[in-house]
Amino acid sequence: MLASDDDILGQAEAWVTAGKGVALATVIETWGSAPRPVGSHLAIAEDGHFLGSVSGGCVEGDVVTEAMDCISDGKPRVLEFGVADETAWRAGLSCGGRIRVYVERIG
Amino acid sequence: MRRELLAELNVARRERRAVVLVSSLDGAVQRLVTPDTLAGDPLVESIDAAIRAGKSALVEHEGTSFFLTVQVPPVRIVVIGAVHISQALAPMARLAGFDMVIVDPRTAFATTERFPDVQVIAEWPETVLPPMKIDRYTAICCFTHDPKIDDPALEQALRAECFYIGALGSRKTHGKRVERLQAKGFGEADIARIRAPIGLDIGAVTPTEIAVSVLGEIILALRKKPLRTQVAS
Structure with missing residues (x-):
């Protein structure tokens, strides 16, 4: 089953309470046929566990990598993902849409 | 996001209360707004509209981008x-x-x-x-x-x-x-x-x-x- 916001934000809090570094990624803008709506969350713990989604699985790997840097330096960042073939070696969205994702550290 | 804000978001969700988390994308500002504290907020109109629509939204205010994370009670x-x-x-x-x-x-x-x-x-x-x-x-x-x-x-x-x-x-x-x-x-x-x-x-x-x-x-x-x-x- 899909994780709900209850599970995602609840899990993020549980990770923080357990003393883990945690980042929260949120879809802040979409263009075209984006797989997940604005406001969708992905919570990431420093040990690599994550819950939720910001796309249909296309860019989660990249977001998790950026989230690790965010947990280290504490700086929020805005990531943008577009169509796969334009960005060759980067993650892309096969659906043809574009999304912007805000990543912030919790704590 | 400060840890206390995340905890408050989760409490509001459990208690079926509508809240909006206002975050400036530069990381400088972050606050929780409830329907009770809405009136005095500089982003009152955008937040009110977002609560009514039940949808999170990106808004511009005086040259700064803010993301409104809208949390309305689960259906x-x-x-x-x-x-x-x-x-x-x-x-x-x-x-x-x-x-x-x-x-x-x-x-x-x-x-x-x-x-x-x-x-x-x-x-x-x-x-x-x-x-x-x-x-x-x-x-x-x-x-x-x-x-x-x-x-x-x-x-x-x-x-x-x-x-x-x-x-x-x-x-x-x-x-x-x-x-x-x-x-x-x-x-x-x-x-x-x-x-x-x-x-x-x-x-x-x-x-x-x-x-x-x-x-x-x-x-x-x-x-x-x-x-x-x-x-x-």
Whole structure:
């Protein structure tokens, strides 16, 4: 089953309470046929566990990598993902849409 | 995000309170806004619109980008009647991501044996609905066919502006129901909000098929039409 916001934000809090570094990624803008709506969350713990989604699985790997840097330096960042073939070696969205994702550290 | 803000977001969600987290994308500003603290907020208009739409949004204010994370209560289905249709609806509602509660004062119906995976309350609706705080994020389905049980629930659902109110029964049964509600002082516009006969007209025959038609109608009311308060604004 899909994780709900209850599970995602609840899990993020549980990770923080357990003393883990945690980042929260949120879809802040979409263009075209984006797989997940604005406001969708992905919570990431420093040990690599994550819950939720910001796309249909296309860019989660990249977001998790950026989230690790965010947990280290504490700086929020805005990531943008577009169509796969334009960005060759980067993650892309096969659906043809574009999304912007805000990543912030919790704590 | 500060840890306390995340904790407050989670508490609000559990207590079914609407809140908005305002975050500037440069990381400089972050605050929680509730309908009570909304009036004094510099982004009052954008936040108000976002709460009404129930959707998170990116907004610009004086050259800065802010993201509004809107958290409105999860949609809940309150079913009056621990009947066959409710047995079919419970697992479907859970799959579709809705919270569901069944209320039926008849203890022979409202048993955990019949409903192993859903909350069942063996009480009268007039006792149980007020503390449950039904709201415009609640759908009410009346399945008992018994006016003593269904009617008080319908009256409370109308007053609470539930986004979906459905009642099982033929047109004839509904005609009598309308007369009873009119006698209680409900007007035409109120009564028109009750969907009866309940469910989308997909030719449903079995209890399971009726449950599908009801769930479809709830989703239609939730997604396709604006909430009543949006229309009013």
